[in-house]
Amino acid sequence: MIFIFGPTCSGKTAVALELANMINGEIISADSRQVYRHLSAGTAKPEGKWRYGNCSCGAFIVDGVPYHLVDFLEPDETFSAGEFVRRATLLAGKIKKRGGVPIITGGTGLYIRLFRNGVTPLPGRDENVRSELLGLEKKYGRPYLHKKLAAIDPVSAERIHPNNIQRMIRAIEVHQITGVPFSQVVQQGKIQHPHQGKNKMKGLKNAVAVCLSMDREKLYKRINNRVRQMLSNGMIDETVAVVGMGSPDDCPAFKSVGYRHVISYLKNKISFNYMEEKIAQDTRNYAKRQITWFKKERDTNLVDGGSGNIRRLAEKIAAIRGDNRQV
RNA sequence: GGACGGGUGGCGGAGCGGCCAAUCGCACCAGACUGUAAAUCUGGCGGACUGAGUCCUACGUGGGUUCAAAUCCUACCCCGUCCA
Numbered sequence: 001m002i003f004i005f006g007p008t009c010s011g012k013t014a015v016a017l018e019l020a021n022m023i024n025g026e027i028i029s030a031d032s033r034q035v036y037r038h039l040s041a042g043t044a045k046p047e048g049k050w051r052y053g054n055c056s057c058g059a060f061i062v063d064g065v066p067y068h069l070v071d072f073l074e075p076d077e078t079f080s081a082g083e084f085v086r087r088a089t090l091l092a093g094k095i096k097k098r099g100g101v102p103i104i105t106g107g108t109g110l111y112i113r114l115f116r117n118g119v120t121p122l123p124g125r126d127e128n129v130r131s132e133l134l135g136l137e138k139k140y141g142r143p144y145l146h147k148k149l150a151a152i153d154p155v156s157a158e159r160i161h162p163n164n165i166q167r168m169i170r171a172i173e174v175h176q177i178t179g180v181p182f183s184q185v186v187q188q189g190k191i192q193h194p195h196q197g198k199n200k201m202k203g204l205k206n207a208v209a210v211c212l213s214m215d216r217e218k219l220y221k222r223i224n225n226r227v228r229q230m231l232s233n234g235m236i237d238e239t240v241a242v243v244g245m246g247s248p249d250d251c252p253a254f255k256s257v258g259y260r261h262v263i264s265y266l267k268n269k270i271s272f273n274y275m276e277e278k279i280a281q282d283t284r285n286y287a288k289r290q291i292t293w294f295k296k297e298r299d300t301n302l303v304d305g306g307s308g309n310i311r312r313l314a315e316k317i318a319a320i321r322g323d324n325r326q327v
Numbered sequence: 328g329g330a331c332g333g334g335u336g337g338c339g340g341a342g343c344g345g346c347c348a349a350u351c352g353c354a355c356c357a358g359a360c361u362g363u364a365a366a367u368c369u370g371g372c373g374g375a376c377u378g379a380g381u382c383c384u385a386c387g388u389g390g391g392u393u394c395a396a397a398u399c400c401u402a403c404c405c406c407g408u409c410c411a
Contacts, residue, residue, distance in 0.1 A: 288357095
């Protein structure tokens with residue numbers, strides 16, 4: 001098993017594909033945005049086609065390589081870290097059974113971390129609980145929610161900033177559903193490791209993690225170029241299409257960087273140039289957050305994605321994997 | 328040529344005698360993160376010294392008034408609008 005992660009635009013996809021072709025790999029995408037159908041240009045989803053074999057479940061094929069967990073949800077459906085881990089675990093098992101190498105690649109740090117470290121089984125989101133909490137926030141403000149959290153779960157309250165509405169809600173939500181403080185569920189709950197049992201632990205031990213890094217200036221330049229490309233690749237048209245399907249402006253898929261600016265542009269609120277500038281800016285900010293996250297990822301090989309061509313990078317990763325296997 | 332309005336930190340934009348190294352927003356830097364994570368948040372942000380702090384340089388430029396000036400006066404240089 002191989003992990004390839006890094007900030008957006010660091011070249012993960014190309015390298016992963018190259019590597020997959022080299023070592024009979026299949027890719028499992030760890031990207032919370034590319035899961036959506038209809039949004040392709042704006043999420044930099046690799047170009048591929050669905051192919052259906054003898055079973056009913058098809059596979060998205062990119063450059064001859066099966067590319068999993070991509071292009072399978074409608075824009076108004078939600079995805080989650082837990083769901084990712086569950087599906088990715090299943091997929092990884094299947095791929096290995098077929099004699100392939102799972103290559104988990106993507107920029108959604110949380111997904112990758114949880115997959116590598118294992119997840120505590122937690123209840124999923126509950127829209128009723130959420131809308132109720134959101135209502136409380138509207139009525140009494142965030143400090144109120146924080147107090148509420150402190151009353152039921154002081155440890156979490158200590159850890160979560162009173163302004164961080166999303167995490168406060170999740171913590172309270174988990175408590176409301178399970179009756180146990182979030183912090184305790186997480187701490188005491190048996191971690192369900194996706195790789196436990198028979199050969200699974202071994203699989204993870206042999207796994208190689210690569211973080212593609214790059215000079216900040218270079219990365220930002222690549223982002224700027226990519227945004228221009230996304231726009232000329234049809235990001236606007238696909239937004240129009242999705243809006244036309246009746247997806248509201250605030251549907252999950254549109255939470256992705258960029259689309260909200262495209263929507264503003266379509267409504268004539270901002271100019272084309274301003275939109276492009278803003279999308280690039282948001283993307284740069286996002287990349288920065290990813291870098292911060294990945295810095296903490298343990299047991300990782302840093303590889304400079306800015307130097308050398310794709311082929312050489314893939315070979316490098318294959319070599320790292322080879323070295324690890326010897327040990 | 329005349330009448331107004333304006334020139335503030337990388338940008339936008341407050342301040343209009345002392346509480347101003349200068350509200351705030353953006354950019355930028357750093358950080359947090361267990362089910363919306365391309366999300367949601369936090370901190371820093373003129374320079375020097377490791378910090379409470381101390382010093383230096385700063386609100387177009389040069390003079391001046393004042394114990395004290397980004398803030399008042401004055402000359403000049405730019406910019407915008409209007410009148411010629």
